[in-house]
Amino acid sequence: MKSYQSHLQSTFYKKNTIIRKPVFRSSAIFTYCINNKINTKILFLGYWLIKRNISQITVLVTIRDEIGNIIKRYNEEINSVMSYEIDVKKEIIKRKLSETLFGSIELEVFSSIDMVFPYPAFVVSYVGSSLSSVVHTCGRIYNDIEDVKDNNAYQVAESGFDILPNKNYSPFFSFTNGPRKIKSQIINIDIINCLGKKLSKSISIKNIEPYQTKFIFFINKGEKKFFLERKGIVKIHHNFRSFFPRFLCGNMKNDKSNSTLTHSYYDLKNSKEKTNYWVNPNKKKYFDSSIAIPIFKDKKFYTELAIYPNFPKCNFEMDMSLYNNKGEFLKNINNFFSIKENFRKPAYLNINEILKRNNVRLNSNFNYFCKINTRYKSKILTRLKFGLNIGLNKFNSIPSNICFNAHIPNKDVLKKKSTFKWGLIQNINESLVVISNMSFLKNKFKKANIELKFWNANNSSYLKKNITINDNGSYWFYLSKEKKIKKFLDKKTGWITINSDNPFVNGWYLEISKKGSVGADHLF
Numbered sequence: 001m002k003s004y005q006s007h008l009q010s011t012f013y014k015k016n017t018i019i020r021k022p023v024f025r026s027s028a029i030f031t032y033c034i035n036n037k038i039n040t041k042i043l044f045l046g047y048w049l050i051k052r053n054i055s056q057i058t059v060l061v062t063i064r065d066e067i068g069n070i071i072k073r074y075n076e077e078i079n080s081v082m083s084y085e086i087d088v089k090k091e092i093i094k095r096k097l098s099e100t101l102f103g104s105i106e107l108e109v110f111s112s113i114d115m116v117f118p119y120p121a122f123v124v125s126y127v128g129s130s131l132s133s134v135v136h137t138c139g140r141i142y143n144d145i146e147d148v149k150d151n152n153a154y155q156v157a158e159s160g161f162d163i164l165p166n167k168n169y170s171p172f173f174s175f176t177n178g179p180r181k182i183k184s185q186i187i188n189i190d191i192i193n194c195l196g197k198k199l200s201k202s203i204s205i206k207n208i209e210p211y212q213t214k215f216i217f218f219i220n221k222g223e224k225k226f227f228l229e230r231k232g233i234v235k236i237h238h239n240f241r242s243f244f245p246r247f248l249c250g251n252m253k254n255d256k257s258n259s260t261l262t263h264s265y266y267d268l269k270n271s272k273e274k275t276n277y278w279v280n281p282n283k284k285k286y287f288d289s290s291i292a293i294p295i296f297k298d299k300k301f302y303t304e305l306a307i308y309p310n311f312p313k314c315n316f317e318m319d320m321s322l323y324n325n326k327g328e329f330l331k332n333i334n335n336f337f338s339i340k341e342n343f344r345k346p347a348y349l350n351i352n353e354i355l356k357r358n359n360v361r362l363n364s365n366f367n368y369f370c371k372i373n374t375r376y377k378s379k380i381l382t383r384l385k386f387g388l389n390i391g392l393n394k395f396n397s398i399p400s401n402i403c404f405n406a407h408i409p410n411k412d413v414l415k416k417k418s419t420f421k422w423g424l425i426q427n428i429n430e431s432l433v434v435i436s437n438m439s440f441l442k443n444k445f446k447k448a449n450i451e452l453k454f455w456n457a458n459n460s461s462y463l464k465k466n467i468t469i470n471d472n473g474s475y476w477f478y479l480s481k482e483k484k485i486k487k488f489l490d491k492k493t494g495w496i497t498i499n500s501d502n503p504f505v506n507g508w509y510l511e512i513s514k515k516g517s518v519g520a521d522h523l524f
Helices: 004-011 088-092 145-151 221-227 351-357 411-415 483-489
Strands: 025-034 039-045 057-065 070-078 083-087 101-110 123-128 131-136 157-159 169-176 182-192 198-208 213-217 233-237 248-253 265-267 289-295 301-307 316-324 329-339 347-350 368-376 385-392 402-405 419-425 430-437 448-455 462-469 474-478 494-500 505-512 518-522
Touching (some): 025 039, 025 088, 025 123, 025 169, 025 213, 025 248, 039 088, 070 088, 083 088, 101 169, 101 213, 198 213, 301 351, 329 347, 329 351, 385 518, 402 518, 419 430, 419 505, 462 474, 462 483
Antiparallel strands (some): 039 083, 039 123, 157 265, 169 213, 169 248, 182 198, 301 347, 301 385, 316 368, 385 402, 419 494, 430 474, 448 462, 448 494
């Protein structure tokens, strides 16, 4: 792991300045799962042409089997801003499957112009008749020795995703090794239930071959009872150094017909590094940190905020402010949850229930966001990681489990004159994109003037829409209500780009299945 401050420095971009090493290779590697009920797809937009003004980039695609043997490799030239898709099953399978196949797909992006980030904006999707789970780029193979050294400055465990109590699902984490063989690896697992009780075990792996893929299902049926029919978490202690160890993980149905997807995150509980903390430059002007999450008012849905015990010792309180989509303030709920230094178990906060207990009634004529701000006793955490679970209130509903961080008060953000975001419109079931304009400022900032563009998979043409989002307001895009755009996408996956004159515009995209599965992630 590199420190948050080092991350900011390594991704700082200013034209005609030499502050950081340029990036000419950007890569991602995903583990795939394919059978007769699940397929794996890689989805992306040709965003480099917009964001970096690069006229053409090359993507080298390498698909490997579980052992690490290359099944297929090819180049693809990206010279158009459009929606791209790689269907793993179509690429490598010419027959009906009688078993589940695991392996990896690596995508290496090459450019003669600096791409700034060594990890590109790809999405992996496990798709089937009842699912469309998604997560963005997580694992990758390092570029060079310097890249290896920078990202192994601190060795920490991985954590930060949910273990579902459903007996028909098994939690897993997966990864693909780098170019060097790993010998006699022991992975120590700490499983933590809703009461904070811990169950520890070790997984011994004799050898991991170069580019070998591992899907590790780390809980058996007996151990599932340890969770008392409620959600829990895991902490994965490893010693992987030859690849970036951000695991693709989730909960897979035992018959391999459905799966959630998310990624792990650093476990800093035992870290004592000074770089774990940030100083609020002006407590009168800025909140210590802030997040903005959508509230689903329909009784079929719930919005849940997961807080994991994976950050250093600290004390802070959380306040909530509720706003409708016009940016109109409704209510403050102060100190609705607090964290103490002895925080040892995951907390799952049902936002809908919290609003109900505080006599908040949501008007059916509006949509809503809540802004959650923290108040620390001392220094601020640079990495405060949450999980956003959007789910349906029905039996066996499989919610999203989006990994995201709180925004800390960085004065440099205020210097930005604009922001560019983009997100997936999967166009399978109910596709939704929600965009907010909420900041870490205590006083109002300004409205956001936004140009939306919608891109399809057929060509580089687009549809355009201009909107304005008031300060603390939001915009909810339901594809099913936009007939012209839905026709333009032509029953295929598309993308939305968001160009704003306000640096605080952010949001989420979701794909909601009729059978109860919610696939979702934050915008790029």
